[in-house]
Amino acid sequence: MSAHGDPAPLQSRRAGPLRGTVEVPGDKSISHRALILGAMAVGETRITGLLEGQDVLDTGRAMAAFGAEVTRHGPGEWTVNGVGVGGFAEPDHVIDCGNSGTGVRLLMGAVATHDMSVTFTGDASLNGRPMGRVTDPLAQFGARAVGRSGGRLPLTLVGAAQPVPVRYATPVPSAQVKSAVLLAGLNTPGQTVVIEREATRDHSERMLAGFGAEITTCDTDEGREITLTGHPELTPQQIAVPRDPSSAAFPVCAALIVEGSDVLVPNIGLNPTRAGLFETLLEMGADLTYENQREEGGEPAADLRARFSPDMRGIRVPPERAASMIDEYPILSVVASFAEGVTDMPGVAELRVKESDRIDAMAHVLRACGVEIEDGPDWWRVTGRGAGGVPGGATVAARLDHRIAMSALILGMASREPVTVDDASPIATSFPIFEALMKDLGASLTQETE
Structure with a gap:
């Protein structure tokens, strides 16, 4: 069931070829950071x-609660009148981040070095996710987190009154953790250093530099070292958000598996820390x-x-590529189902x-639809058909996860029998126009009644 109301089942069935040009939404990672x-x-x-x-709108509301003036002027056009580094006000209500793990973790970083207390919550899915991976490094600045067992939301973060800079090596590849530490470092004297053994998406570093922060990156024996000097005066910017490669993945992958398809997706961000899926598809023999x-x-x-690619083959995805495509593995598993042979996906514990x-x-989705899956703690394997x-021919559970819901619906567009998702409402958190966009291309999606 949706966390925001009654479930909204949606069925996808095999239809004619997908054809046309589609404008996918702006990049979610960059949108969060811009606000x-x-x-x-x-x-x-x-x-x-x-x-x-919904995820980004929740972050915008949080910025307003911290004292910024956030105004919508038209579709996709917004202004933010900022309060400066260290200028956040303590909000007078709980900050609800809905379904957004990115939003809540970045916000925790941004407020961790302010002398105030902020309580965060979210929907049922977000409240079940671990926050210790962010609150642990923020504690090194002097912040204190009080939450449910396992560091889960709802959680109150008591910011550091006199923060101290940290040198932090991320234990697992995570752009969210790295970004939270860097945002905390903005309101901290001295230099905050993050070391990551595997490079993750670098939108935060690029945007911090664009706003005028003093930030440097170099490769060392320990890994990629990012150094941020605290207490900068950030300069307001004009930001044109490129379109989201994670959203583009769905029409692109649908076109590869639906017979006769030819789809153009303009203006997609191809930051090398985000483009791992497209590299993988090309290695599989996709016409991309x-x-x-x-x-x-x-x-x-x-x-x-x-374009439709009937001769794709399974490959072993290099584990070092995982950080650049971690959100795209569900839809990759769908493509792998329609390839010949085995697709191995190691190094994906983050999933x-x-x-x-x-x-x-996704193992439950694919098995229910007749695809052979094996999996372990940090790997999985799809044997393509x-x-x-x-x-196909199954009703599957989205588990309040937008990417699971969309991946299952793409599967239904090319399977022999329809696939029904028990609740498609979570799709609105990241891709509110998904259903209309896919229908415009020629997909057959119909609302189902329970």
């Missing part, structure tokens, strides 16, 4: 192309091309064209602690 750093700058930041999914390659707002971008246990969730070879 937060805009609130920490002095003056007015203008944002175009902001993703207006980059057109009009360029740079948008400091981020590489291109138009992606995807166990997303909005759901995504390995377990070839183009058109997935039986």
